[in-house]
Amino acid sequence: MAVSADPLPSRVADRQIGTSTDTRRQEEGELTDQVRVVIVGAGPAGLVLGNILRARGVDTLVLERNSREYVQNRARAGFLGVHSVRVLTEHGLAGGLLRAGRSHGTCVFRTGEGELTLYYGQLGRGESHVVYPQQDLVTDLVASYLDRGGELRFGVAVTDVDPATGTVRYRDSFGAGEVTGRFVAGCDGGHGVTRQAVPGRPATRDHGVSWLxxxxxxxxxxxxxxxxxxxxxxxxxxxxxxxxxxxxxxxxxxxxxxxxxxxxxxxxxxxxxxxxxxxxxxxxxxxxxxxxxxxSAVASRLQHGRLFLAGDAASLISPSAAKGANLAIMAAEVLARGITDVLTRDDERVLAAYSRTCLPRIWRAQEFSHWMIELLHAPAGDDPDIGFRRSLRRARLDSLRDSRAHQDFFAENYVGI
Ligand SMILES: Cc1cc2nc3c(=O)[nH]c(=O)nc-3n(C[C@H](O)[C@H](O)[C@H](O)COP(=O)(O)OP(=O)(O)OC[C@H]3O[C@@H](n4cnc5c(N)ncnc54)[C@H](O)[C@@H]3O)c2cc1C
The missing domain is CATH 3.30.9.10 (D-Amino Acid Oxidase, subunit A, domain 2)
Structure with missing residues (x-):
């Protein structure tokens, strides 16, 4: 898939602080100078990115709209795939996960005709999930980011980003302010503001299904x-x-x-x-x-000027196949590598290929997630195709039961990205 990338914003000035409110913030110790990377959002994407960059000595500032208590208690994901576990382990972020996470490699489809049990940890590439609640992971990531000397501001709502200059405007309890980064990472989730600063309409789909x-x-x-x-x-x-x-x-x-x-x-x-x-x-x-x-919503490109999107900001995905947090961690690692290469070696190759690297994986995950949605959901009673769709669903389950190739396909896509 050809994705056009903007010229990279290398060799540009670092952050400036401009307003009198900012001076007051500085006097009160509210902001620091020399922010090379401004990260919007303290979810898995922003915090993994911030942690990796801090470990490599990059100056970072994370701006998070909500309180620390809120983000550390927001229960969402729980199933982490092997790739996520590898990234977290390699970057020294898996202490809690390795201590308290539980390996999980079996799933069951229960229907009126009985149960189909898939030991997916023994199928495909033989990979399992680790179950570790997202709020515990976020708690670990906040603590390690601060230990690494990262700057993190809670209660700061970013209002808009100028991708050309890297200026990030925000509101906090002091009023309005702005900060400029050489790079800006939009990690503000599926309903954030950074995605709006990237041109092009995201590809969207309403799957017509709601869950409690x-x-x-x-x-x-x-x-x-x-x-x-x-x-x-x-x-x-x-x-x-x-x-x-x-x-x-x-x-x-x-x-x-x-x-x-x-x-x-x-x-x-x-x-x-x-x-x-x-x-x-x-x-x-x-x-x-x-x-x-x-x-679902997938941005047509993940970079514009100095702004890079990661996680749900880049690609909102239904939780049907438990992919969102895993995609967030994948993108954060690629972005961290790209930014570090530019800052330390003046090597722009990874960053220039950021959209091209991430979008095919995002679409693979979207495709599998869509496959799961079709398998799991009953057509509504007024659906004129109800009989046809029920029979398709049964046929897909029969195939999963009988075909080792189909089981391997399921296992690889379920755990991997
Ligand atoms: C019920 C449910 C179950 C799920 N289960 C799984 C699962 O098992 N496995 C899986 O991989 N995924 C799962 N997901 C998806 C997963 O939770 C998300 O994909 C993941 O949280 C994305 O991480 P993120 O960092 O991109 O965004 P988020 O976690 O949404 O973090 C974004 C952060 O940005 C902040 N923010 C937003 N706007 C602004 C602003 N203007 N200024 C400053 N900060 C801002 C938000 O407060 C938030 O803290 C599930 C989701 C749901 C809803």
């Missing part, structure tokens, strides 16, 4: 990730920690989370997971419920 994402303070009910396919809609079960389990329920797009009482959630989960034919769920208080609309 539930966190329950309860041990896992099954040994494996379980995908329940039911005419009333999909239900999913994923371990997160010894006393925390993530569940998903396919719901109507306009459903309010509050309409889903604990009783209604456990009843729907029990029905779709067909507990009567298997074993009961281990219930517990529901600690979080939110609606997630399954949508």
């Amino acid at each position: 994402a539930v966190l329950a303070a309860a041990p896992q009910s099954m040994a494996a990730v379980t995908y329940a396919l039911h005419d009333r809609g999909f239900a999913g079960h994923m371990a997160r920690g010894p006393q925390v389990t993530r569940y998903y329920l396919q719901v109507q797009a306009d459903d309010e989370p509050s309409a889903w009482t604990e009783e209604r959630i456990w009843t729907a989960l029990g029905e779709r997971m067909r507990v009567g034919e298997y074993w009961p769920l281990r219930t517990g208080p529901v600690t979080e419920r939110r609606i997630v609309h399954l949508r």
